[in-house]
Structure formats: C-alpha cells, structure tokens
Amino acid sequence: MGTWGTGPFDNDTAADWCNDLDDAAPAGRAGIVRGTLARVAAGEGYLEAPEADEAVAAAALVAAQCPGGEPPEPSYGPEQPLPDLTGLRPLALEALDRVMSEPSELLELWAGSDGASWRAGVERMRRTLLPRPPGEQLSLR
Template sequence: MGTWDVGPFDNDTAADFSGTLDDAAADARAGIVRDTLTRVIDTIGCLEAPESEEAVAAAALVAAQCPGGEPADPVYGPAEPLPDLTGLRDLALQALDRVLTEPSELMNLWDESDGGPWRAHVRSLRNVLAPQPPGEQLRLA
C-alpha cells in the first residue's frame, strides 16, 4: 500500500485518481466521481482497498465544495477545475459508510496499524457531507 499519511489523497491510488480526473474532458469529470462512488456503494462482498481509496478521494472532492469542507490536496488532488459536485453529497456519504462497513479491505488494513487518525479523518468528511439539521440551517442563515 503506497500510503504516506491519513488524508484522502495521501496514497498512490488517490493520486492516480486525481490524474484520471485531470486527463478527462471537463464535462466527464462529474460522471467519473459519481461512477466511483456508485461502484463502491454497489459492491457486494469484500470491498477492495483501491476502490475504497478512490471513493474516499471522490468523497473528499464533494466535501471540498460544501460549507466547512477542506480544499483538495494542492499537490496530489486534481489540478484541473471540477464542476459542481454538491449534488453527489448523498452518494459520497453512502460510499464512506460502505468503506467503513465489513467486509472492507482498506478498513482492515488501517485497523492493523493505528487506524484511529484515518477513521477520524473519514468521520470529518462525513460530518461535512451530512445535511445539517433544519434548526442549524436556520441559525446559519
């Protein structure tokens, strides 16, 4: 596993995913993100680590466009502009939930080491993607 930290783009697979997005036509990028999330959601049986790493990166790209979201990694994230991905919030949440549900190779790999920081990072992505309760939206407006 070519991983150097716990962030969504801190592994070779996610960096390659960013390259795929950069190489794609501008009007195809949202579809690539959507397909990546959907493929993970629809996985029955063991979810392989590379698919999970791509899904976490895709979810991070969606979260980056949401209030409170962190910008994508300036080195390993996509360099080319992305269209509005906020309509994919629900898919991103479902994909992250699937990554954190057995059987999941990536989750197991992180559990073999100190996976706490990685899980905390995924939970923070979930928190950005999750819809705010109606009372919170009123207070923020």
C-alpha cells in the same frame, strides 16, 4: 500500495485517480466522481482497498465543496477545475459508509497504528457531507 499519510489523497491509488480525473474532459469529470462513488456504494461482498481509496478521494472532492469542507491536497489532489459536485452528497455518504463497514480491505488495513487518525478524518468528511437543517449556522470554532 504506497501510502504516506492518513488523508484522502495520501496514497498512490488516490493520486493516480486524481490524475485520471485531470486528464478527463471537463464535461466528464462529474461523471467520473459519480461513477466511482456509485460503484462502491452499490457493491456487495469484499471491498478491495484500491476501489475504497478512490471512493474516499471522490467523497473528499464532494465534501470540499460543502460548507466547512477541507480543500483537496494541492500536491496529490486534482489540479483541474471541477463542476459543482454537491448534488452527490448522499452518494458520497453511502460510499463512505460502505468503506467503513466490513468487509472492507481498507478498513482492515487501517486497523493498525494510524487507524484512529484515518477514521477521524473520514468521520470529519462524513459530518461535512451531512445535510444541514435550514438556518443552521456553521461554527468556525
């Protein structure tokens, strides 16, 4: 697995998944994101790193469309427009919870040196995906 950073698109698997998403018909892109998240969220047993990397990338695309979300990495994220994915917030949260729970190969791989930075990035993404109570203002600080 080629990984060059701690961001959701900073690995070969996520970059390839984004390329596949770009190659898909526009009407099918939401289904690809949904399918990736659902597969991981519903999975049982050992979660392999490639599936987890794809789920983290998919969750990042959902989070990017939420208030306070970080835009996708321009070099390795998808280049084609995406439909509204905000309805996938609960599924994205479930998938991230699965990635961050044992047994997860990606969680094991990030137990080392840069693991704290990776976990912090996933936690920021989780907070962005959480529903906000009506009327709550997003702090820009």
